[in-house]
Amino acid sequence: MGTLREFQARHDLSMEALCGRILDRHQATIRVKKPAVAVANLGRIIETTLDLANRKGFHSMSLRDLTERSGLSMGALYTYFDSKETLLLMILGQVTGVAEEVLQQAADVPADPAERLRWLLETHIYLTEVMHPWFVFAFMEAKAFPKTSRDMAVASELLTEGLIAGALLAGQETGQFVLEDATMTAALIKPLLQDWYIKRGKHRRRGLTPEDYVRQVIKFTERAVGRCCPLTGAG
Amino acid sequence: MGTLREFQARHDLSMEALCGRILDRHQATIRVKKPAVAVANLGRIIETTLDLANRKGFHSMSLRDLTERSGLSMGALYTYFDSKETLLLMILGQVTGVAEEVLQQAADVPADPAERLRWLLETHIYLTEVMHPWFVFAFMEAKAFPKTSRDMAVASELLTEGLIAGALLAGQETGQFVLEDATMTAALIKPLLQDWYIKRGKHRRRGLTPEDYVRQVIKFTERAVGRCCPLTGAG
DNA sequence: GACTATATAGTGAGCGCTCGCTCTTATTTT
DNA sequence: AAAATAAGAGCGAGCGCTCACTATATAGTC
Numbered sequence: 001m002g003t004l005r006e007f008q009a010r011h012d013l014s015m016e017a018l019c020g021r022i023l024d025r026h027q028a029t030i031r032v033k034k035p036a037v038a039v040a041n042l043g044r045i046i047e048t049t050l051d052l053a054n055r056k057g058f059h060s061m062s063l064r065d066l067t068e069r070s071g072l073s074m075g076a077l078y079t080y081f082d083s084k085e086t087l088l089l090m091i092l093g094q095v096t097g098v099a100e101e102v103l104q105q106a107a108d109v110p111a112d113p114a115e116r117l118r119w120l121l122e123t124h125i126y127l128t129e130v131m132h133p134w135f136v137f138a139f140m141e142a143k144a145f146p147k148t149s150r151d152m153a154v155a156s157e158l159l160t161e162g163l164i165a166g167a168l169l170a171g172q173e174t175g176q177f178v179l180e181d182a183t184m185t186a187a188l189i190k191p192l193l194q195d196w197y198i199k200r201g202k203h204r205r206r207g208l209t210p211e212d213y214v215r216q217v218i219k220f221t222e223r224a225v226g227r228c229c230p231l232t233g234a235g
Numbered sequence: 236m237g238t239l240r241e242f243q244a245r246h247d248l249s250m251e252a253l254c255g256r257i258l259d260r261h262q263a264t265i266r267v268k269k270p271a272v273a274v275a276n277l278g279r280i281i282e283t284t285l286d287l288a289n290r291k292g293f294h295s296m297s298l299r300d301l302t303e304r305s306g307l308s309m310g311a312l313y314t315y316f317d318s319k320e321t322l323l324l325m326i327l328g329q330v331t332g333v334a335e336e337v338l339q340q341a342a343d344v345p346a347d348p349a350e351r352l353r354w355l356l357e358t359h360i361y362l363t364e365v366m367h368p369w370f371v372f373a374f375m376e377a378k379a380f381p382k383t384s385r386d387m388a389v390a391s392e393l394l395t396e397g398l399i400a401g402a403l404l405a406g407q408e409t410g411q412f413v414l415e416d417a418t419m420t421a422a423l424i425k426p427l428l429q430d431w432y433i434k435r436g437k438h439r440r441r442g443l444t445p446e447d448y449v450r451q452v453i454k455f456t457e458r459a460v461g462r463c464c465p466l467t468g469a470g
Numbered sequence: 471g472a473c474t475a476t477a478t479a480g481t482g483a484g485c486g487c488t489c490g491c492t493c494t495t496a497t498t499t500t
Numbered sequence: 501a502a503a504a505t506a507a508g509a510g511c512g513a514g515c516g517c518t519c520a521c522t523a524t525a526t527a528g529t530c
Contacts, residue, residue, distance in 0.1 A: 031504095031505090032504080032505070033503095033504065033505090034499095034504080034505090037504095037505080054378070055378070056378065056379055057292060057294055057378065057379055059292055059294050059295045060294045060379065062488075062489065062490080063489080063490060063491080064488080064489085064490095067508090072506080072507095073506055073507045073508060074490095074491080074492090074506095074507075074508060074509095075492085075493080075494095075505090075506060075507055075508070076505075076506050076507070078490095078491070078492080079505070079506080082491095083490080083491080084490065084491090140375070140378070143289070143290070143291065143292065143375070144291055144292055144295065154437075157434075157437075158437075181451075183441070184441075184443075184451055185455070187430075187434075187437070187438070187441075188427055188430075188451065188452065188455050190430075191426040191427060191429065191430040191433075191434075192423055192426060192427075194426065195422075195423075195425075195426040198426075199392075199422075199426075202389075202392075202393075202422070203422070206418070206419075206422075208419075216416075216419055216423065217423065220420070220423050220459050221459075223458060223459045223460075224455050224456075224458045224459040225458075228463060266478095266479090267478080267479070268477090268478065268479090269478080269479090269525095272478095272479075276479095297514075297515065297516080298515080298516060298517080299514080299515085299516095302482090307480080307481095308480060308481045308482060309481080309482065309483095309516095309517080309518090310479090310480060310481055310482070310517095310518080310519080311479075311480050311481075313516095313517070313518080314479075314480080317517095318516080318517080319516065319517090
């Protein structure tokens, strides 16, 4: 099992890197020309938005709140997005984009089903740990998305589930896992991953580190899907 | 394992019954005198609120939306609550109240730990099935609650977890369950219960009935906490 | 049982205010 | 000097909420 640090070394998920990608994607909307300026201000805007929206909801966050807390003026904000909704979509798009990319980075995904399952659980938990406010935002505001974006969020959810189901099926064939229904089992595993970011406060209050949580989720899951009385650790 | 029907026969969770209790609790605020009238209109108000709020968020739901869809006028609404926030609190209070009551109904709770765990899982799933929009509302709007109410929601969450942890500990002593940390394990079981109402659409689309889901969650959980290679079903 | 008096329930235009957003003006950078 | 960026007052719309009012149900009187 890898550590959070190792995960972070593999993926640059700094605010700067993330905003760089947002800038690329939304060149059409963002009217600021100089990348350095744009990335810096986007960072301030998105950081503040995540903070305010996760505290009281995106809709309840007014753009005047956002100007005060970000230090940018009303007019300045509107050179970075053309509507409040676009701001929402920038964040959502980045979350689903990064999730897809990280969880399907072919070079990283182990071939062995049991290892792959462990890797998926670990990677998902670390990813949501590092981008915590982003994932909370996507989860909480999902219902308010316009139709197409809500579909995007659903698709992203089903992607993870599908990857887990794939590992379970493969493991079933090798005899490493014993289970009836891979899709259903994957659907039961997914909420364990989401709980890490949705109830993060509770887990933190109990002194749980991301590494602890990864270990616990892997153990719980492997007992639920593993062979009865495994002879040795690796199988 | 009981059925949803049996659960419903034991508990009257009709809109009428729920609104009757809300009326009792909020006599101080509700200015309508005749209980029959009050209960009927509260029912319309809350039904509409749950529908609108779960679709686009409580804050985004305007009271004008509510007047149109409920058929009551602006002024009429304000004889049932004194602010939009009070309306929110009425719903939240009822959710936490009913949850506490149903899950701790002493006469129903089995003594045997394994049975008790099964009963808790089943009862929680059926409760959230019957009061689905109420629980979605409480979950989604929790962050927007005023401090005291947010604490109420957290307490309610920890109550369920505590009851599960209690059953796990007891089962550990009798040798029915094998686990390291009852609190942590309960924390991993809780999200399985919540998933039933948070992702209800997905489960429904897959043709899952509440009874199916109860069965799956019980099986998954029991494998994760049970003794290795149980000799017979009942132990 | 018809008629009034009174209490209760319901109405909806309008209040003060804040919202998302625009646009002219000012400042900074090149 | 010109271009790029930031500023923030102002716009119409829509918000939560109030209040002077009407409609309806009930009680009391003869």
